[in-house]
Amino acid sequence: MYRYRAFNLNFSSEVFLSECTAGTGEQDDFVIIQKKLTPPPLETTNLFRKGIVAQSIVDADGSLWLHWNGVATFHAVNGATLEVDVLTDVPDVLSLFTVSEAIGLILFQKGDFLLHASAVEIAGSGWIFIGNPGAGKSTTCAAFVTAGCPLLSDDLTAIRFDARGVPFIIPAYPQIKIWESSARGLGYQTDTLTPVTEGTNKFSLQPRKNFPVSPVPLERFIFISPSEQESGPFKPGNLPTELIRHFPLPNQLLNPENLKTFFKQSILCAKRIPGNKIPRPDGFEALNQWVTECLARKPLPLPQ
Structure with missing residues (x-):
């Protein structure tokens, strides 16, 4: 596990994030874990990054899904856990997509104005x-x-x-x-x-x-x-x-x-x-x- 700090939050991550600084506290505000995911049917979004159009859905339980073809599927749960199904072998690409909209899902669930x-x-x-x-x-x-x-x-x-x-x-x-x-x-x-x-x-x-x-x-x-x-x-x-x-x-x-x-x-x-x-x-x-x-x-x- 890596320990990071971003958006004034401390978190542990199984994904290496080159953009973030080292965590400063012992208590995690959320965690990022790798997990095999099977999302519900997804819808095309307005998001476009690195030539890829994202797909997303709000699940019946209120959790948030975000999928970037060939990069990762993300699942944000209760502002506490970001699950990541990694679909790329390029660490910098995975990091880029994680620190942007994916962590944004956690911030959104925590009530931040984005x-x-x-x-x-x-x-x-x-x-x-x-x-x-x-x-x-x-x-x-x-x-x-x-x-x-x-x-x-x-x-x-x-x-x-x-x-x-x-x-x-x-x-x-x-x-x-x-x-x-x-x-x-x-x-x-x-x-x-x-x-x-x-x-x-x-x-x-x-x-x-x-x-x-x-x-x-x-x-x-x-x-x-x-x-x-x-x-x-x-x-x-x-x-x-x-x-x-x-x-x-x-x-x-x-x-x-x-x-x-x-x-x-x-x-x-x-x-x-x-x-x-x-x-x-x-x-x-x-x-x-x-x-x-x-x-x-x-x-x-x-x-x-």
Whole structure:
């Protein structure tokens, strides 16, 4: 058994997970075990990774199934156990699929508010970057990390609320994936980075040195838009509708009760956290300039 920590949870795993840091406590919050699985009939999902479309279903007992053909079948039970039927002999591929949506199933069962987004800590507060695939979430996040900001999450962002309803971003694990062009544009030599099996010409940054160990208060949602005409602040009442578009797990999970919970959590965020839609930076010079201004606590939007 390996012992890891991710999303502020300690867990034991029979699967090697290169992205995660070592566990810090004796008590497991959940476990990952290998097991031969026979899932019920599955449905095609909206998830697509490494050329594979996932399949999923919510079982009659409330457990969650997720299947990636040729990679693994995952079964999440009560937020306590993630069963894995391994279908690949490539450890890095199995690790990639496990730390993303599969562990996301456990977080979902534990009641976390989940988004397909990236996040960094800026001056003690959390900024979440949201956008459609290819919008530049990870690249923007990596630019802040390069400038010295602690990484909080990449792709899968988890939010938890305190007793007053205040949202906090939960540090995931110290890895962010960026395309080769982004790595070079941000000043990295790709031969010093780890290639990622998710796709060709993609690399992993692993900022472990200053990775946070405690939840960080959420301060701002930044929606990255391809068009300057679409920039500007969100009205709080529109934010929940926009956030549902960035639910990171299979849509099959959003039954009426879970959808109701998602909107309640969205409303808690909207009451406290501003959302801004900004145009995507026009090149790395503009991106780095905006990062510098943000770190100086200058206001949005992006300079043109």
